[in-house]
Amino acid sequence: xxxxxxxxxxYGDNSLDYLAQVKGKKxxxxxxxxxxxxxxxxxxxxxxxxxxxxxxxxxxxxxxPSLTTIKKGGVAVGxxxxxxVIGIGGGSCMDAAKAIILLLARPxxxxxxxxxxxxxxxRAKARLMAIPTTSGTGSEATWAIVLTDTKDNRKLGLxxxxxxxxxxxxxxxMVMGMPPQITADTGMDVICHAIEGYTSTWGTSMTLGPxxxxxxxxxxxxxxxxxxxxxxxARKEMMNAATMGGMSFGNSxxxxxxxxxxxxGAIFHVPHGRAxxxxxxxxxxxxxNESAETTAQYAEMARYCHVASSGSDKECALALVARVxxxxxxxxxxxxxxxxxxxxxxxxxxxxxxxxxxxxxVMTMTVTRIPGEEDLGRIFKYAYEGKSIDx
Amino acid sequence: MGxxxxxxxxxxxxxxxxGFMYVDLYHGKCRACEIVTDPNKYxxxxxxxxxxxxxxxxxxxxxxSTKALITRQSKLTGDMAKxxxxxxxxxxxxxxxxxxxxxxxx
Numbered sequence: 001x002x003x004x005x006x007x008x009x010x011y012g013d014n015s016l017d018y019l020a021q022v023k024g025k026k027x028x029x030x031x032x033x034x035x036x037x038x039x040x041x042x043x044x045x046x047x048x049x050x051x052x053x054x055x056x057x058x059x060x061x062x063x064x065p066s067l068t069t070i071k072k073g074g075v076a077v078g079x080x081x082x083x084x085v086i087g088i089g090g091g092s093c094m095d096a097a098k099a100i101i102l103l104l105a106r107p108x109x110x111x112x113x114x115x116x117x118x119x120x121x122x123r124a125k126a127r128l129m130a131i132p133t134t135s136g137t138g139s140e141a142t143w144a145i146v147l148t149d150t151k152d153n154r155k156l157g158l159x160x161x162x163x164x165x166x167x168x169x170x171x172x173x174m175v176m177g178m179p180p181q182i183t184a185d186t187g188m189d190v191i192c193h194a195i196e197g198y199t200s201t202w203g204t205s206m207t208l209g210p211x212x213x214x215x216x217x218x219x220x221x222x223x224x225x226x227x228x229x230x231x232x233x234a235r236k237e238m239m240n241a242a243t244m245g246g247m248s249f250g251n252s253x254x255x256x257x258x259x260x261x262x263x264x265g266a267i268f269h270v271p272h273g274r275a276x277x278x279x280x281x282x283x284x285x286x287x288x289n290e291s292a293e294t295t296a297q298y299a300e301m302a303r304y305c306h307v308a309s310s311g312s313d314k315e316c317a318l319a320l321v322a323r324v325x326x327x328x329x330x331x332x333x334x335x336x337x338x339x340x341x342x343x344x345x346x347x348x349x350x351x352x353x354x355x356x357x358x359x360x361x362v363m364t365m366t367v368t369r370i371p372g373e374e375d376l377g378r379i380f381k382y383a384y385e386g387k388s389i390d391x
Numbered sequence: 392m393g394x395x396x397x398x399x400x401x402x403x404x405x406x407x408x409x410g411f412m413y414v415d416l417y418h419g420k421c422r423a424c425e426i427v428t429d430p431n432k433y434x435x436x437x438x439x440x441x442x443x444x445x446x447x448x449x450x451x452x453x454x455x456s457t458k459a460l461i462t463r464q465s466k467l468t469g470d471m472a473k474x475x476x477x478x479x480x481x482x483x484x485x486x487x488x489x490x491x492x493x494x495x496x497x
Contacts, residue, residue, distance in 0.1 A: 001462050001464060002458065002462065003462065112471075112475070113471040115471050115475055116460060116461045117460060117467050117471045117474075118471065154476075156475065156476075157475075158475070161461060202455070202458065359478075359479045360476055360477060360478045360479050361478060362457055362478050364478075364479075365457075365478065365479075365482050
């Protein structure tokens, strides 16, 4: 038994108008101060006003939301008792909204216990909506919640199958103002989700389609969106790609680029999309070197996305790796950890911690070649130097 | 990591009565392992319960143990925050299970 879930996805021009159809009395908006400053909350609250839904804003979410912030949000939502919780922002805000709605139902829980092992039944009280302002983490279409334990410098992969949003609204007006750097970082997250979702050992035929299309859309539209934020077609297709990437990995599992990227992000505070996108080609090489199954899958993707038209599976798979690196290069992304400005001595000191964190993520186990400590250590070292994986 | 467990087989299929196996794990070593007839004998930190057919699928790697939890085919009680940090250990526990010669009831 497995399952596939996704929200009602309302997308395209003027999709925020959907808010006029929403039934409810009170909405608790979870976001960050920057989103408020950019004026991105106003289009939403304007529609809520039209629908005669009261609202309150919780804008304390920081990038890589902490357990402390979620706890604070849990107290605030408990006082407000809304019937909608709306996450507006990037993955941090949407993940925070998911965590906070779980605490609405189970206020006695600590945020680090918000896992699939608990039952919440929050829909007896409120429903969940996600409105992304990046393209993106795909959080609007997953039940995953990633929080940061700031005391231990560790990312926690939490979440409940119950916290798949009820509705996701993909209105391009929310992403048009995204600066190039964020467009690039979050865009690399999309291709990582797409490729890892497609090749996950937890994947099935249900999760292949969204991953494949998300890969093709990212290769076609991300650089356009990066170079010209006003390119409406590129913005719309990247929003779709982000959500489809979420549908793919969210219903299978992310992989090794995510577990290594999480570890790097937790300890060296490299933004999520930049970190996972950096590791993606290295982890792809690692899998190609011993997994015929994943090599064949990469080759399928390469052929479908017109990255390679002829050649063996290995040649086509390596062409996809090269294409991912080229994409990162076009976006001005770092191709090695050294390029992120991390000092070598400091990095080498942290390798044991990086390994330990990556080892204890489910995503390290859902690939066809599961690394142990030694291989993880080598991947971390090679990625620092920018050396292709040859083992 | 340290933790003691009851691994519980729920009645169903060839299993007529609830079965309890106590396992005490401590930093890579198994300090105790016994079939328990009186479930009140121990108060372990964790319990993991599933029907026989699910245990068999997990032990023969037809079903991932984490997937079994996500789909509520198995049920875990205990300190969730603690256990969520030890995915590798959970994976190795399943791998170790496969090494034990087993006679299945069906």
